[in-house]
Amino acid sequence: MGNVPRVIVGAEETRLVVLRGNSASGKSSVAAGLRERFGRNLALVGQDNLRRIVLRERDRPGAANIGLIDMTARYALSAGFHTVVEGILYADRYGAMLEGLVRDHRGTTCCYYLDVPLQETLVRHGTKPAEYRGQVTDEHLREWFRERDLLPGGIETVIGPGSALDVTVDRIMRETGLDRVPAIDR
Template sequence: MKLVVLRGNSGAGKTTTAKALLRALGPTTLLLSQDTIRRVILQAPDHVGTPAIPLMQALIVWGQAQQFETILLEGILKKSVYGPMLADLKHHWQSQMITCYFELPFETTFNRNQTKSGAFDRATLASWWQADDLLGYEDLCFDQTASLETQVNQITIALTKA
């Protein structure tokens, strides 16, 4: 059983990559999206103490109990809010956790965001922006030159080695 964490700014490609991984890995994979959990299910703000943290942790435990081979957790997951939770996950999962960070320039993420339905304005995206929000134990980092195929292939290879 493996846990893959996909982190980065809005519009960086995390959700697209997670959905491609879900298709590639099949029905033994559970996809947990921070946006869905925090904004849709809980309608909770994104700050220290958000109820999204214990719910994400509970869903990961549930996924383990259901014996999913791979659990994908994707979202901005900024270090200032989710850092302790992610450190706890790393401690628990150790080498079975693959952490990926999407590090793209603001302009690239803004332009990508504008192609989405319900796109956010520049000021909103800028208020969320986290430059170099690295945890220090990332296994993979992707920039704007990494294609979706490359990202999926590199994560898939990392899964076989973990």
């Protein structure tokens, strides 16, 4: 992966939301809730989609998906889309990219870490379809789990397991200002 040149992206009006946390912590559900609540003009840049589906790549340091996530988010912001970047996004592998993206975004940026204990992630995982649970097992969740894998500098707001999905979506909508920005029908 080559270094992506650092350039200012987005506009003062664009919103960047970074959602991180362990597997089964609710990141994808929150991202989907934000899109449903906001409407069009909200891009979802999902780590799983770009890494597992587009590239079919393992999650490892220096992997190509890191740059693809960065470029996709930057493109969406520069095209005027509010953008949600979501995934496990381990701090040691994705931190530098995320810090650069946050630094370079011209508009409002808010980062959130969904802090859900391992036992709760196992319970949540148990509610997923059997086909998915056959591919991603409880043992995988234990292996992947990192307790409070926060980005340096205290740039993330930590949201605990007691925050219900609708409460979390409402909070992020309010704190990012997405609740006050009109959706654009593209």
